[in-house]
Amino acid sequence: MSIITFIIFGVDIATKFLAKSRLAGMTSIPLIEDVFHLTYVENRGAAFGMLSNHRWVFLVISTVAIIAIIIYMIK
DSSP states (O other), X not given: OHHHHHHHHHHHHHHHHHHHHHHTTOSOEEEETTTEEEXXXXXXXXXXXXXXXXXXXXXXXXXXXXXXXXXXXXX
């Protein structure tokens, strides 16, 4: 099971690297005209761009969660 996880993780990293190196700066690459295009877009928020440019929210939530986990593990 862990081998499959590492393969999927590697494929994910490779496709992100290829997308950033090949698609960044381009408008769009049509694979099937008027149906399917590859377009490079960066999501700087949570799902569907929610809270975009509000990184402090994620920092606060993750910090509180980490502190809560540490307190729980100590007790």
